[in-house]
Amino acid sequence: MQASLPQADWTRRADLAALVAALDPRGEGLCRWVGGAVRDTLAGMAVKDIDMATRLLPDAVMERLIAVEIRAVPTGIAHGTVTAVLAGGPVEITTLRRDVSTDGRHATVAFSDDWREDGSRRDFTINALYADPQTLQITDFFGGLDDLAAHRVRFIGDAELRIREDYLRILRYFRFQARFGSLPADAAAETACATLARGLKGLSRERVGWELVRLLALADPAPTVTRMAQLGVLAQILPEGDPARLPALIAAEQRADVAPDALRRLGALLPADPPLAEAVAARLRLSAAQKKRLSQMAARHPDDAHDPRGLAYRLGLTEARDRLLLSGADCALLRDWTPPAFPLKGGAIVGRGVHAGPDVARILRAVEAAWIAEGFPDAARVAALLDAQLLSDIGQAPLE
Known part of the structure; x- marks a missing residue:
């Protein structure tokens, strides 16, 4: 399937054009846009991060950027990544790679000059789309364009093999399914995730917590979280979680015109038990402020709805809104209201x-x-x- 990347605000940036000119001054095809910026532009979504893949070795990337006074930071140079600090935002530039070995958590890589080989080590077909920065022509080795159009999230190659390379890909699969997928989901992907779910136990808690929070921050993760529970995945990372409580909270957020909040959604998955909430926060390596807020949510009570502003004065606006939404109560009285200072000393x-x-x-x-x-x-x-x-x-x- 032949396609070109549509023009977008980011593709017209002068600083990105200067970056391309620095890395590939003779137009030899040494670099391409890849990953989220390409995928999200094709999907009509806002682009946050821009990544570039290149046939140049990291040292050559550094030299070429420094030569034209573009600030270059060796953020992951051992793994081939240099960050170019531009006026419009940073760009990660990574040398083409191939996996030498993997252990389910980390990969040892070697540099390559083969675009397809680089694409084959990526997780999903929709993440292995490359765009020429000059012509915007898309290179698609694995059917990612068709999958994106069909709202299908599919692993590149053998799903089990991709997961065994890094078990975090199980959680990434469900996050991408919630964002880009539709039902029925890819059967091979779901089977592999269910079969290998126990591998999540070997990951760092920070990585698991970070990925779970990103999933819960999406517009409506409830069907995906329910499917994770059905496949035995949720029990591996959040055995206390009950997805049945999540749809009601999301509906309450929408009625109140309140922005999605990942921590509040996590609170909905947990029972009203402050010590348990604190234990979950510690296990997921959440911050002290997040731990305190999650504990406040778990202390919710039916009486909270009787005086929303009094609750907000005592706990804070965010904490009161959390508890009211989790209880299905109206929080309209908190909109555009600032708790007053007590006028007595x-x-x-x-x-x-x-x-x-x-x-x-x-x-x-x-x-x-x-x-x-x-x-x-x-x-x-x-x-x-x-x-x-x-x-x-x-x-x-x-x-x-």
């Missing part, structure tokens, strides 16, 4: 004759609770609430 209570110490903190908490319950009234009402609290709490008449 401990010094004002001391000024009313209360000795500094625990009593001040207790009275402050009581007045604040009343202020929240009344919907955050103004400072005059807070003064009246303080009067009432002093009168009832310590039997002291308000001082003039």
Whole structure:
């Protein structure tokens, strides 16, 4: 199937044209765009990252970029990758490669000058599409154009062999299936993923967590996550996960016009059990802030819906929105609302004759609770609430 890459904003960038001129000044076909930028442009999607493949060795790439004063960073030079830092954003330039050996986690590679050989080591057919930077003509060795048009995610060659080279490809398969695929899915791919799912246990937790988060951040990963559970894949990385809870959250996000949030979707997969949520966060190597937020989600309660703004004042807007959406409650009251500052300080209570110490903190908490319950009234009402609290709490008449 012959095709050309359609013109897009990124293909017209002057800095990319300068990059191509630096690497291939005589137009010898030494470099091509590859991977996500090509795939996403063909699919009509926004392009985030731009990758280039080249027949040049890494040292030659560095030399040619430096010669024209393009900043070159040897980000992975042992594996053939140099990053060109351009005005419009970085570009990863990788020398054509072939696998020498793999162990399911890492690959030992050798450099090559064969485009098909380089493509054969990639995971999916839709990721092995190359585009000539001068003519934009597509080179497709493995049927990726047809697969992209058919919304089919298919491994290059033998699916089991591709997975045994790197077991993370199981999770990548499901992420790409959620983004580009349709049903019925490729039978060979699903069978290989199910058969080799236990290999995920040997991967680093960071890699697994990163890939899971990227999947959950997609528009609607619920059918894919359900299929992962049916095939026994989800149990290998998130045995606590129940995909049945995910569709309701996604529907709630859409009703509330709230952007998809991967961590919130992870919270939906987990039961309302804060210690378990913290354990999952630790296992997936999430940050301290993510761990705290996931734990807050797991502490959700039906009473949260009774006072959304009070909940947001106590927990924060993000945390309150999480809990309301997970409970299926309306969070419209939080839209365009900023929690106010409590207009009472401990010094004002001391000024009313209360000795500094625990009593001040207790009275402050009581007045604040009343202020929240009344919907955050103004400072005059807070003064009246303080009067009432002093009168009832310590039997002291308000001082003039």
